[in-house]
Amino acid sequence: MTIENTIEPSGTPDVADREVGVEQQDFNVLVWMSQQGVFVFTALLLVFAAIFIDGFASVDNITDVFNRAAPIGIVAVGMTFVVISANYLDLSVVAQVATSAVLLIAVSNSNNMFLGMALGVLVAIAYGVVNGVAVGVFRANAVIVTLSTTFIGLGLLRWASGGSIYFGDPDGVIATFGKTEIGPFPLAMLVLIVVTLVMHFVLTNTTFGFLIKSFGSNREATRLAGVNTPLVVIGAFTVSALGALLGGWVLAAFSNTAVSSMSDGFDFEALAAIIVGGTSVFGGKGSVLRTLLGVVFVSALTNIMVLSGYGFGYQQMAIGALIVLAVSVDALARKVGSS
Amino acid sequence: MTQTASLGLGNQKTDLLGRIKTTFARRTEGRAVILLVLVSVWALIWESTVFTAYEVTLGRLALIGLTAVGLTAVILMGELDLSIASILAVSGVVMASFDNVFLGIAVALAIGLVIGAVNAFFVVVVGINSFIATLGMLFFLRGMAFVISDEEPVTMTNKGFALDFGKPLIGEFTPRVLIFVLAFIAMHIFLTRVRVGREFYAVGGNREAARDAGIPVRGRVFTGFMISGFVAAGAGIIVTLQLTAADPTAGGNALLTSFAAAIVGGILLNGGRGSVLGTLLGAASLAILQVGMTFNGVESDVQNIVIGFVLFVAVITDPNSIRAVVGSARAFLRSRSAPDPAG
Numbered sequence: 001m002t003i004e005n006t007i008e009p010s011g012t013p014d015v016a017d018r019e020v021g022v023e024q025q026d027f028n029v030l031v032w033m034s035q036q037g038v039f040v041f042t043a044l045l046l047v048f049a050a051i052f053i054d055g056f057a058s059v060d061n062i063t064d065v066f067n068r069a070a071p072i073g074i075v076a077v078g079m080t081f082v083v084i085s086a087n088y089l090d091l092s093v094v095a096q097v098a099t100s101a102v103l104l105i106a107v108s109n110s111n112n113m114f115l116g117m118a119l120g121v122l123v124a125i126a127y128g129v130v131n132g133v134a135v136g137v138f139r140a141n142a143v144i145v146t147l148s149t150t151f152i153g154l155g156l157l158r159w160a161s162g163g164s165i166y167f168g169d170p171d172g173v174i175a176t177f178g179k180t181e182i183g184p185f186p187l188a189m190l191v192l193i194v195v196t197l198v199m200h201f202v203l204t205n206t207t208f209g210f211l212i213k214s215f216g217s218n219r220e221a222t223r224l225a226g227v228n229t230p231l232v233v234i235g236a237f238t239v240s241a242l243g244a245l246l247g248g249w250v251l252a253a254f255s256n257t258a259v260s261s262m263s264d265g266f267d268f269e270a271l272a273a274i275i276v277g278g279t280s281v282f283g284g285k286g287s288v289l290r291t292l293l294g295v296v297f298v299s300a301l302t303n304i305m306v307l308s309g310y311g312f313g314y315q316q317m318a319i320g321a322l323i324v325l326a327v328s329v330d331a332l333a334r335k336v337g338s339s
Numbered sequence: 340m341t342q343t344a345s346l347g348l349g350n351q352k353t354d355l356l357g358r359i360k361t362t363f364a365r366r367t368e369g370r371a372v373i374l375l376v377l378v379s380v381w382a383l384i385w386e387s388t389v390f391t392a393y394e395v396t397l398g399r400l401a402l403i404g405l406t407a408v409g410l411t412a413v414i415l416m417g418e419l420d421l422s423i424a425s426i427l428a429v430s431g432v433v434m435a436s437f438d439n440v441f442l443g444i445a446v447a448l449a450i451g452l453v454i455g456a457v458n459a460f461f462v463v464v465v466g467i468n469s470f471i472a473t474l475g476m477l478f479f480l481r482g483m484a485f486v487i488s489d490e491e492p493v494t495m496t497n498k499g500f501a502l503d504f505g506k507p508l509i510g511e512f513t514p515r516v517l518i519f520v521l522a523f524i525a526m527h528i529f530l531t532r533v534r535v536g537r538e539f540y541a542v543g544g545n546r547e548a549a550r551d552a553g554i555p556v557r558g559r560v561f562t563g564f565m566i567s568g569f570v571a572a573g574a575g576i577i578v579t580l581q582l583t584a585a586d587p588t589a590g591g592n593a594l595l596t597s598f599a600a601a602i603v604g605g606i607l608l609n610g611g612r613g614s615v616l617g618t619l620l621g622a623a624s625l626a627i628l629q630v631g632m633t634f635n636g637v638e639s640d641v642q643n644i645v646i647g648f649v650l651f652v653a654v655i656t657d658p659n660s661i662r663a664v665v666g667s668a669r670a671f672l673r674s675r676s677a678p679d680p681a682g
Contacts, residue, residue, distance in 0.1 A: 088470050088471060089474075134654070134655050137664060138654075138655040138657075138660040139660055140655045140657065140660050141419075141608050141654060143419065143474070144419075144650065145654055147594070147595065148595070148599075148648070148651040151643045151647030151650075152643075152648055152651065155640045155642075155643035155647060156640075158640040230667070281471050282468075312482075312490065313482045313483070313484070313490060314486060316478050316479070316481055317483055318482070319478055319482075320476065320477070320478030320479025320481070320482060321475070321479050323474070323478065324461060324475035324479065327468075328465045331466045331467045332465060332466070334466075335466060
């Protein structure tokens with residue numbers, strides 16, 4: 001049990017102030033890196049890229065980065081709720097994003113876009129409830145549960161779609177949405193910002209958000225306080241599923257195609273963004289605004305690697321190392337903080 | 340007289356019943372036995388070729404079982420090793436890159452050990468949760484397999500050795516089945532008869548108590564992860580020998596099946612309980628299921644759905660999960676039947 005694991009009494013609104021108070025006790029590099037490092041590192045990375053990487057600071061490239069960052073960002077913002085609630089992560093976002101994208105394009109082609117969206121919402125709720133019940137009610141390990149639902153979900157999607165690629169109507173609403181840009185900002189980026197702000201409000205200003213944090217820092221105390229903890233977990237996984245749903249729609253609109261393999265790697269890019277942003281995998285602490293910053297960092301890093309000619313393998317290595325490194329810093333900072 | 344006799348008999352009976360009960364409560368393989376019986380009956384009725392073409396089933400069992408046996412050592416200590424899927428890919432790619440097969444095998448196994456040690460370092464020294472540490476390693480090593488192989492399958496130069504490896508060695512058994520049997524026996528003896536192995540249970544059951552009892556907990560976790568890494572590397576080598584080429588994308592399904600085998604086999608995810616025999620039974624039932632479905636012409640996507648479902652059911656029927664559900668159901672009923680204090 002560390003200091004951070006104590007639950008905040010419900011009467012104190014100044015959670016942020018107290019966290020700052022804890023940080024200021026002693027200056028420590030690790031604590032500083034885990035809390036504030038992302039701001040400096042993101043700024044340094046962007047300045048470095050702007051100066052040394054040819055083609056990074058062009059409007060076309062930045063629009064491209066935004067287009068790729070938006071779906072991953074929306075997924076990461078939703079998944080942040082699962083991470084804060086101390087349930088590690090939701091691996092099944094890979095299956096969820098692909099399912100929502102395929103449903104949107106395929107059903108729009110055959111029937112009607114709104115039917116595709118409605119089906120997507122139903123599927124997302126199903127994912128949230130199944131994952132949430134298994135983790136919240138049965139107290140099963142979230143990694144294993146979402147690993148199994150990933151295989152079930154991707155299997156169902158590939159079996160139903162036959163692995164085929166669906167092309168959207170080039171003049172339809174979806175394609176128009178994907179092509180619309182305001183200056184260098186694609187419309188998808190606007191969606192990401194709105195989603196982030198809404199989620200930030202939910203996390204900081206609602207009872208649900210408060211319960212997510214308190215469950216993440218001490219689940220037993222939260223349960224003893226009379227909170228219906230299974231509902232909190234189901235809620236966290238449902239938020240993650242809704243993020244994946246929106247992410248899938250945005251991804252489908254950007255490419256105007258959908259295929260079951262289109263979201264490979266979303267799980268760990270989203271996780272990397274969340275952890276680099278400074279949300280703790282130990283639960284209880286974090287913010288979706290930080291996740292947004294983490295998304296900027298991870299997307300910029302991936303873009304720099306692409307521009308410098310480092311392929312998919314190197315990108316995976318970099319993101320894997322980033323996850324381990326960021327969590328290590330967090331873990332070591334906690335040891336310093338608790339001793 | 341007769342009364343005492345019948346009383347004595349009654350006592351004996353309850354003793355026997357009690358003993359059976361405690362044995363059952365102590366054993367952890369129940370779910371694996373149930374699944375094995377179910378799939379065996381299914382296979383006997385619908386797809387008896389699973390048993391007539393037993394060398395195929397045994398080969399599949401060896402593949403699923405090997406990584407699962409290595410995983411057992413880690414899960415018994417309450418840790419997870421998700422990186423096994425990528426260790427499989429990396430070791431295969433490394434081995435296939437060497438012209439000399441034996442040198443390649445040695446290097447690949449050494450890499451498995453080193454990765455296991457790195458995993459353990461992050462878990463016990465840095466203090467990261469093993470799920471996240473090995474997840475990071477899973478992505479890192481998958482990338483490494485792509486980089487080493489240049490994103491292409493690596494073909495072995497010495498195909499003759501690989502073909503010999505597929506031929507029966509003793510009786511009907513191919514080397515990989517024999518390797519699996521040896522690994523299983525070694526692990527069983529290690530976990531039940533060797534002191535270091537028995538201490539794995541203590542570490543998984545209660546880490547603090549184990550430390551107080553003088554067990555070098557850090558050392559045991561290192562040993563566990565190195566066993567898992569070593570065995571996964573061995574599985575990567577075997578897969579590569581079988582295909583005579585190394586696929587950098589290998590391992591995705593191994594992750595699902597080996598976790599399913601270990602968890603169906605009754606290894607408690609919180610650590611401290613389980614047996615490698617359970618893992619064997621779990622792996623056997625999954626092997627029968629997979630081979631049966633393949634013979635039956637079931638698509639691989641549907642097979643993944645079925646195995647994923649098995650894993651899902653296994654993880655939510657873990658004794659701790661059942662206890663949690665029963666507990667909350669009782670609390671719910673009590674709150675329903677108790678008079679409402681507000682009303």
